[in-house]
Amino acid sequence: MTTLESAHGPEGGPVGMSRRQLLRHTAWFGAAVVLTVTSGEVISHLGTPPAAAAAVAQDPHALRFVQISDSHLGFHGPANTDVTGSFSRAINQVNTLGFRPDFVMHTGDLTHLSTPAQFDQVRQMLGGLRTGQVFTVPGEHDSVDDHGQKYRAAFGSGTRGDGWYSFDIKGVHFIALVNTLALEKLGHLGTDQLEFVRKDVAGLSSDTPIVVFSHIPLFAMYPTWGWGTDDATQALSYLRRFSSVTCLNGHVHQLFTKTDGNVTFYSATTTAYPLPHPGQGPGPIPLTLPAGQLGPALGIRDVSYQPGQHALAIRDRRLA
Amino acid sequence: MNPILLARVTAAGCLAGSGVIHAQLYLTGYRTIPWIGPAFLLQASGSFAVALLLLLSSAAVLRLAAAAIAAGALVGFIASRTIGVLGFVEYGLLPAPQALISVLVEIGALALLAVPFLDRTAARPALSLSR
Numbered sequence: 001m002t003t004l005e006s007a008h009g010p011e012g013g014p015v016g017m018s019r020r021q022l023l024r025h026t027a028w029f030g031a032a033v034v035l036t037v038t039s040g041e042v043i044s045h046l047g048t049p050p051a052a053a054a055a056v057a058q059d060p061h062a063l064r065f066v067q068i069s070d071s072h073l074g075f076h077g078p079a080n081t082d083v084t085g086s087f088s089r090a091i092n093q094v095n096t097l098g099f100r101p102d103f104v105m106h107t108g109d110l111t112h113l114s115t116p117a118q119f120d121q122v123r124q125m126l127g128g129l130r131t132g133q134v135f136t137v138p139g140e141h142d143s144v145d146d147h148g149q150k151y152r153a154a155f156g157s158g159t160r161g162d163g164w165y166s167f168d169i170k171g172v173h174f175i176a177l178v179n180t181l182a183l184e185k186l187g188h189l190g191t192d193q194l195e196f197v198r199k200d201v202a203g204l205s206s207d208t209p210i211v212v213f214s215h216i217p218l219f220a221m222y223p224t225w226g227w228g229t230d231d232a233t234q235a236l237s238y239l240r241r242f243s244s245v246t247c248l249n250g251h252v253h254q255l256f257t258k259t260d261g262n263v264t265f266y267s268a269t270t271t272a273y274p275l276p277h278p279g280q281g282p283g284p285i286p287l288t289l290p291a292g293q294l295g296p297a298l299g300i301r302d303v304s305y306q307p308g309q310h311a312l313a314i315r316d317r318r319l320a
Numbered sequence: 321m322n323p324i325l326l327a328r329v330t331a332a333g334c335l336a337g338s339g340v341i342h343a344q345l346y347l348t349g350y351r352t353i354p355w356i357g358p359a360f361l362l363q364a365s366g367s368f369a370v371a372l373l374l375l376l377s378s379a380a381v382l383r384l385a386a387a388a389i390a391a392g393a394l395v396g397f398i399a400s401r402t403i404g405v406l407g408f409v410e411y412g413l414l415p416a417p418q419a420l421i422s423v424l425v426e427i428g429a430l431a432l433l434a435v436p437f438l439d440r441t442a443a444r445p446a447l448s449l450s451r
Contacts, residue, residue: 025381028373032385035369040361043343044351257350259415279404 063170063305066094066104066131067213069250070270072141073122074112079273079286080294083112086319087125090271090300093320095130097302102169104131107250107268108139108180108215110155114146119154138163139215139251140180148181161192166200171307173204177214179229187216187229187251194231198238209305209312210239212247219247219258219265222278227252236263246312248303252284255299255316266314269299295319324436328383331432332374334425335386338393339367341422345415355406363393383433390429397423 071087080086094104106126111118119142126134142151152163159165159176166175175197179187189197201210212218218232239245245263253275256267274287274297289297298319305312343364351357370385397419400410413419 025379028377028379029381029385032366032369032373032382035372036362036366039365039368043346043361043364046343046347258410259345259418261416277404277406 059306061170061307063172063303064099064101065169065303066097066101067107067248067268067301067303068094068104068271069107069215069268070109070139070253070272071106071122072109072112072270072272073125074115074118075272075286077273077286078288083272084121084125086271086298087122089319090298091125091128093300093317095128096320101131101302103133103135104129105176105213105248106134106136107213107248108137109141109250109272110136110139110151112141114142114144114150116150119150123154135167135174135176135213137176137213137215138178138180140183143181148178160196164193164196170305172209172211172305172312173201175200175210175212177212177218177235179214179216179218179232183216183226185226186223187214187218187226187232189229189231189235194234194238197235201238201242204242206241207243209244210242210246211303211312212239212245214247214249216251217247217249217256217265217267219260221252221256221258221267225278225284227278227284239263244311246303246314248301252278254297264311266301268301269297269316271298271300271319274298324378324439327432327435328374328378331386331429332371334429334432335367335374335390336371337425338390338422338429339364339371341418341425342367342393345418359396359405363389363396378436383436387430387433390426390433394423394426394430397426 068090071090072083073087075083094101104126110122110126126136136155138148138151138155142148148156148162152159156163161178162181163178164176166173168174177189177193177197179189182188182190204210212235214229216229217227218229218236220228222228236245240262243262247263247265248268249265250268250270252267253270253273254267254277255269256265258265273294274289275284276287287297296318299317300319301314301316303312303314342360346357346360346364350360366385366389370382370389373379374382374386396405399405401412410419413423
């Protein structure tokens with residue numbers, strides 16, 4: 001036997017290795033690699049099981065909707081010299097998903113400067129979506145100079161207060177919140193809207209899936225840059241008793257996910273231009289990416305829910 | 321049960337626990353985060369694989385792999401709350417309770433994996449300088 005070292009290891013075995021021991025260690029290492037790959041395959045398939053996806057596609061009771069966000073029509077800058085073209089591609093991508101979504105939600109910053117022309121343009125473009133309904137919530141760019149009046153004139157029909165509302169589709173309760181009007185640094189909901197949320201969910205069964213839309217995140221993603229809502233905790237306290245709560249927001253122009261108890265937060269990317277990751281750089285200013293890298297930073301999100309399932313299935317897609 | 325064997329089995333349990341948490345976070349949304357999603361998947365699958373093999377053998381390569389996985393997850397946790405990991409930043413012990421449980425089981429795994437070394441150190445006779 002060729003012993004390389006004769007010292008003994010912690011469980012009585014040699015620290016140095018014979019050829020046989022080297023082979024044994026290699027075999028264990030190989031087994032670990034094979035099992036790791038196998039486990040990875042199993043886990044990743046649990047995330048999007050083809051059978052479940054097919055079941056959602058074929059189930060007439062399944063809910064499917066699309067979230068698009070932060071289109072900033074009217075933006076002019078090197079970060080994206082054609083935001084209108086990007087938004088058109090996003091709309092075309094929604095229309096060619098292979099299914100007709102029950103609705104499309106735009107989570108704010110439809111326009112860049114809230115001008116009547118920009119609202120008119122975005123309304124016309126949203127009219128090209130092949131979907132059951134189009135919903136929106138305002139971003140801070142949609143209420144630059146008028147506390148959201150032009151936004152509500154264009155999209156506020158049927159809403160309450162400053163534009164908040166709720167609706168039900170296929171057993172899921174949706175709440176659309178406005179947290180961009182009274183913001184100083186962080187997003188803010190305000191007493192009236194908090195009371196609306198409390199009353200809105202008071203009569204719902206605790207097993208009703210809840211989806212909350214807002215422009216600014218309802219979690220503290222990066223408060224230094226205003227990426228959070230100062231009174232969101234109060235709103236979320238009314239939702240703690242529900243078994244499944246999903247909060248979908250825009251504003252941060254990048255994908256981000258956080259789970260807090262029964263609530264899962266998903267920040268969406270943009271159809272216009274990326275922003276830096278939290279804390280990277282002087283502030284949330286548009287990022288100009290090298291040629292060819294803008295497309296992958298933009299995207300849309302489709303969400304499906306099959307009655308009886310606990311959670312919604314979220315799928316983020318790069319802009320086609 | 322032999323205390324060293326018990327420590328190894330418990331370390332395997334802690335590692336598997338860390339894997340469960342990372343797999344659950346991956347499935348409930350982290351998979352959409354560039355780089356972080358695949359990293360969580362790799363951590364989870366590696367944890368399951370090494371935890372299973374650690375039940376079967378005390379091979380040094382497995383103990384080393386287990387320690388590397390647990391330590392790597394802890395380093396990632398600390399980095400994500402300080403300097404960030406490829407732009408991914410989280411705060412405090414969120415998501416709750418996964419973040420806290422994950423840290424505890426990973427520290428536990430590292431401590432238990434060190435038991436054989438501590439045992440050997442305790443058993444080794446003290447060196448004497450006198451002749």
